[in-house]
Amino acid sequence: MANSYYDPADLRKFGNITEWSEELGKKFFDYYGKVFEEGALSAREKSLIALAVAHVVKCPYCIDAYTKDGLQRGITKEEMMEAVHAGAAIESGASLVHGVQMMNKYDKLSM
């Protein structure tokens, strides 16, 4: 067993999840592949969304994968960093908006 929870080499083995549940694994990868095809959004735009979400869910595999995917698509580092900030802004906003709840509760309990 690896002595770390994350091993970069495990990313290559992602497809192996199908071995223990072929039907669900296959359905997932079909869905996944379809999601990232060109559509109303370009594959390039979806790659940047994936990169932003990868940071929000803090998935090291996804960050590696979508940084590389972005490079392959010719996405610049400025675009990548802006995407990361967009994700981070929503994430911090999601914390801060709860400040309203805190204020409401404070006011309710205070004389």
Place this chain on the structure above:
Amino acid sequence: MTQSILTDIKKAAKKSLKAREDELANTQKQLEILSGDLFANGELPFFKDKIAASGQFPLKPKKLEVLQINVGYMCNQVCAHCHVDAGPDRQEIMTRETMQQCLEVIRNTGAHTLDLTGGAPEMNPDFRWFVEEASKAGIQDFIVRSNLTIIMANKKYHDLPEFFKKHNVHVVSSMPHYTRGKTDKQRGDGVFYKSIKALQMLNQVGYGMPNSDLRLDLVYNPSGAFLPTDQSAMERDFKKALKEDFDIDFHNLFAITNLPISRFLDYLIASDNYEDYMYSLVEAYNPAAVENVMCTNTISVSWDGWLYDCDFNQMLDLKVASKVKHIKDYNDDVLSNREIIISQHCYGCTAGAGSSCQGTVA
């Protein structure tokens, strides 16, 4: 990758591997690496076994369509990814005598495309004479692979756009990205703006303009340890950016995968990306690309007249497996019976949509 490795690679990249007497200048050493533990231990399949599994071994040539002639390894640039290990310090230059032998073949072969490459082919002192003579042979598509900056490198090259136009040459030029940072990182400081200027000069004489017969295509190589994706999407992005920012027009973009040989192999190893890169190539293997891989319709000729299955095999010193090995003995029938020599670098041409000097193949 740490900043210090980047700096080291950049510093080293001012000279060819050969001039640095780097062990990777030895092609035997490169071939050993390409057949090393990663493949010998069975972690990844040998290319031979991979194509055998889809019934495509041995690789045999089809009809000859492209004669690609490397007129010398001298170049005004020292690009970090160069598979030729070209640079100003390289002395290998095709002589007029060898050019005469090539012309003999050009006049008699059924190939529809003549493709001149280098180094910077324009630096060969007999380049213009050769182009003039070759253009008389009536080849359908006459390509010169120009690195663009050569046009700006010296006054004596400033008229190249006019010269190309006069001989109806199809210009194919490298342009790694439409932004300055990525281009200069791969090809050297200042390369981006010189390339932009050269493209504008080519546009001025009519190259690359919509509906123009003067063909101007760009070649995109990834500037790092990753593969190119969708060629048409990249072409769209390049066209939009180059038009909006610099009012530049061109016809097609060819996305070419960097093969793990020579200076690119050196970079992969130094930056600890070799294993991942080979995994990426093998994972992206596409049997449909094998069907049209360029070695099946191309013969590559080196500066000293030897024959190879492709420019990459030339740089690995893997001469054709045929009784005929030199341009002076050229014989279509004998050559068409050969088996194409392969190793693990060949995965570079069969990944994804495939890769050739003319872009994707699948």
